[in-house]
Amino acid sequence: MRAEAAFATTRAEGRAALVGYLPAGFPTLADSIKAVDIMIDHGADLIELGLPYSDPVMDGPAIQRAADQALAAGFRTRQVFEVTEAVAGRVPILVMTYWNLVERYGVDRFARDFKAAGGAGLITPDLIPDEAGEWIAASDEHDLDRVFLVAPSSTEERIASTVAACRGFVYAQSVMGVTGARAATSAAAPELVRRTRAHTDLPVGVGLGVRSGDQAAEIAAYGDAVIVGSAIVNCYLDSEDVPAGHQRLAALTADLAAGVRR
Amino acid sequence: MxxxxxxxxxxxxxxxxxxxxxxxxxxxxxxxxxxxxxxxxxxxxxxxxxxEYGNLPSPLYLAERLSEEAGVEVWLKREDLNHTGAHxxxxxxxxxxxxxxxxxxxxxxxxxxxxxxxxxxxxxxxxxxxxxxxxxxxxxxxxxxxxxxxxxxxxxxxxxxxxxxxxxxxxxxxxxxxxxxxxxxxxxxxxxxxxxxxxxxxRDYCRGIGDEARAQFLERTGALPDVVAACVGGGSNAMGIFTAFLDDASVKLYGFEAGGDGYGTGRHAATITAGQIGVLHGARTFVLQDEDGQTIESHSISAGLDYPGVGPEHAHLAASGRAAYEPVDDAEAMAALEKLARTEGIICAIESAHGLAGALRLAKSLEPGARVLVNLSGRGDKDMGNVVEYFDFADRKGQQG
The missing domain is CATH 3.40.50.1100 (Rossmann fold)
Incomplete structure (x- = not known):
């Protein structure tokens, strides 16, 4: 299932999509599968599985800690395909990954194995289209979405060339900074979405900083998708045990899902 | 350029x-x-x-007593004399x-x-x-x-x-x-x-090392060195001295990486020698990484060389064969540091001692009298804690040296 399937539904319903992010293998391999099911059960329209990496320069403390925990427990790249296979079918599953892990696995081999597991595509935070020749070829070959990022600092030319390389949706990094839940979302986000729309009909997802249904509703007013990561990870980091984390995640997802439906 | x-x-x-x-x-x-x-x-x-502020250009110095022992001419680019003690x-x-x-x-x-x-x-x-x-x-x-x-x-x-x-x-x-x-x-x-x-x-801001050294060398000897050697962590001092010589086909360029406990032990920082291509900190280069591409921690007695990546231009020079890169382990580097101190009265940084140790090892396979230029990239004041510990120089109770 590709991203456009989810956006066809949300557009028909006249609302934004809710995208939930969780590192695969966090809080444990089995519980990351369970967590994704919880998110889907409570209204997530797309899922982003993070691939834990030793040097995540885009991520703030919460996602760093989650990735460290998964790696310390022995998480291997290939296990992201197990998680994908276990949760695929109900909503599109994308993997968000730093580029070295894909390059190391083999770009075409990664695309093939991810497609076979039922994956929709990749979000690549440290890969710009200028460096993505091999990935563009592999994603064409295996019919996968490819989501690149635009940022408030992007020039018009770069927004145009970046969205031209995207398939599925465009990821608008709404604040200049790393991932992490923030009390207030960025004022730069609506402007960035407006500038991005001038260059593409693809849905524009807005990420970085969302932690509540109210914030989700705010972003849903101008974005096509609300992307939530650190707040989801915090459900587990802030809980005494995994079952408590699952409960928090269910409540948070329901709140966010209500937010995008306001 | x-x-x-x-x-x-x-x-x-x-x-x-x-x-x-x-x-x-x-x-x-x-x-x-x-x-x-x-x-x-x-x-x-x-x-x-x-x-006026940095104490540049740094001198080129013929280390005569060290040369006698090595059997080749060892010339040192004295970056250790710069303000703040390094290139x-x-x-x-x-x-x-x-x-x-x-x-x-x-x-x-x-x-x-x-x-x-x-x-x-x-x-x-x-x-x-x-x-x-x-x-x-x-x-x-x-x-x-x-x-x-x-x-x-x-x-x-x-x-x-x-x-x-x-x-x-x-x-x-x-x-x-x-x-x-x-x-x-x-x-x-x-x-x-x-x-x-x-x-x-x-590289552009560090290349003065090689530009100066090349001119100084020509002025002093009327010729170019046969070998230019430097230590390589990220590789700024090495690119700094290599750049001026890249087009001089007769000049062999050697970068010496940190071999840590010994390359064979796996505990080292010899990124190019290990030869795995990957992406780290924004560039594609050689990276110490595991089967999945997760970065592996490097090991070296020299904190300045203790890094699991290397500058991409070095990766290219290695792949194209223009420069050669070899590991030098902790013990070899510390022996060279001691030898330089005792023959020349110069205490260099442990980083720089890797470059010197590699050059002295290489000297054994060179023609007698060959001219070797070593970038002495920094001074050793900062390393005295390590030196004391390594050579066990500290006075101990009940033992008079």
Whole structure:
């Protein structure tokens, strides 16, 4: 299932999509599968599985800690395909990954194995289209979405060339900074979405900083998708045990899902 | 000048593997740097700063007693005599001047042992810039004296508590901070790594080492050296001395990486020797990594070489065969450090001792009287704690030496 399937539904319903992010293998391999099911059960329209990496320069403390925990427990790249296979079918599953892990696995081999597991595509935070020749070829070959990022600092030319390389949706990094839940979302986000729309009909997802249904509703007013990561990870980091984390995640997802439906 | 392509690639190495949010700043930096190099006023200010403040050009010195023992002529480029004690002053003065030219008011830097942090804090003090230095928490404990130096110079030192709490994590944190502050802050990177244009830019500010040495060598001997040797961590001192000689086909270039406990033990920082291509800190290069591409921690007695990546231009020079790279382990480096101290009265940095040790090993296979130029990239004051521990020099109770 590709991203456009989810956006066809949300557009028909006249609302934004809710995208939930969780590192695969966090809080444990089995519980990351369970967590994704919880998110889907409570209204997530797309899922982003993070691939834990030793040097995540885009991520703030919460996602760093989650990735460290998964790696310390022995998480291997290939296990992201197990998680994908276990949760695929109900909503599109994308993997968000730093580029070295894909390059190391083999770009075409990664695309093939991810497609076979039922994956929709990749979000690549440290890969710009200028460096993505091999990935563009592999994603064409295996019919996968490819989501690149635009940022408030992007020039018009770069927004145009970046969205031209995207398939599925465009990821608008709404604040200049790393991932992490923030009390207030960025004022730069609506402007960035407006500038991005001038260059593409693809849905524009807005990420970085969302932690509540109210914030989700705010972003849903101008974005096509609300992307939530650190707040989801915090459900587990802030809980005494995994079952408590699952409960928090269910409540948070329901709140966010209500937010995008306001 | 052997510049990379427009995207910052030397062959398959280099490039920009960073968030889109940083691309505009990297473009701005590249344009500013290119314009600065072509601006006689900028270059003459940098030159005067180097001479009057940095103690440049550094001398070229024929180490006669060491040469006798080695059986070849050993010439030392005395970067250890520069202000702040290493070649790094060249990089920070260039980038700080560029920071001012770009109208930015703050610099951030990463540091391992603290040498680049001290150099950055020095340049920030000179230019009246704000300065924040990211340093792994482990390293702040091991290098408390350098933390004190940075703070005395007015810099804020931020201990990094993520990952392995060493240099690579300090770099991660500097990159994270830069994304959030890029409008008014320059990331004063410490080596020839990172996304384009950093590897080119740092090389350009360090290449005076080789430009000076080549002219000094011709003037003193009427010829070029047979071999140029340097230690390689990220590789700024080595690129600094190699660049002037790249087109001199008769000059063999050798980079010596940290072999740590011994290359065969797996505990080392010999990134090029290990030969795995990957992406780290914004560039495609050789990376110490596991089967999945997760970065492996490096090991070396020398904090300045203890890094799991290497500058992409070195990766290219290795792949193209223009330069050769070999590991030198802790024991060889410390033996060379001691030999230099006892034959020449020079205590060099442990980093530089790797380059010297490699050159002395190489000397055994050279014609007698061959001329070897070694970049003595830094002085050893900062390493005395390690030296005391390694050679067991400290007086111990009940044992008179």
């Amino acid at each position: 052997p510049n990379p392509d427009a995207g910052g690639h030397w062959g398959e190495f280099g490039g920009r593997f960073v968030p889109e949010a940083l691309i505009a700043a990297l473009d701005e930096l590249e344009a500013a740097h290119t314009a600065a190099l072509a601006d006689p006023a900028f270059m003459s200010e940098l030159d005067a700063l180097g001479r 790094k002053i060249r990089n920070v003065l260039g980038q700080a001047l560029l920071t001012r030219r770009m109208g930015k008011t703050r610099i951030i830097a990463e540091t391992g042992a603290g040498q680049h942090g001290v150099a950055s804090a020095t340049a920030a003090a000179y230019f009246g810039l704000e300065c924040t230095v990211y340093m792994g928490e482990e390293d702040t404990r091991r290098q408390a004296l350098n933390v004190a130096r940075m703070r005395l110079l007015g810099a804020e030192v931020v201990p990094v508590t993520t990952g392995s709490r060493t240099l690579k994590d300090a770099m991660n944190e500097a990159l994270r901070e830069w994304v959030a502050s890029v409008e008014h802050t320059h990331y004063l990177i410490g080596s020839v790594g990172g996304p384009h244009p950093f590897p080119m830019l740092v």
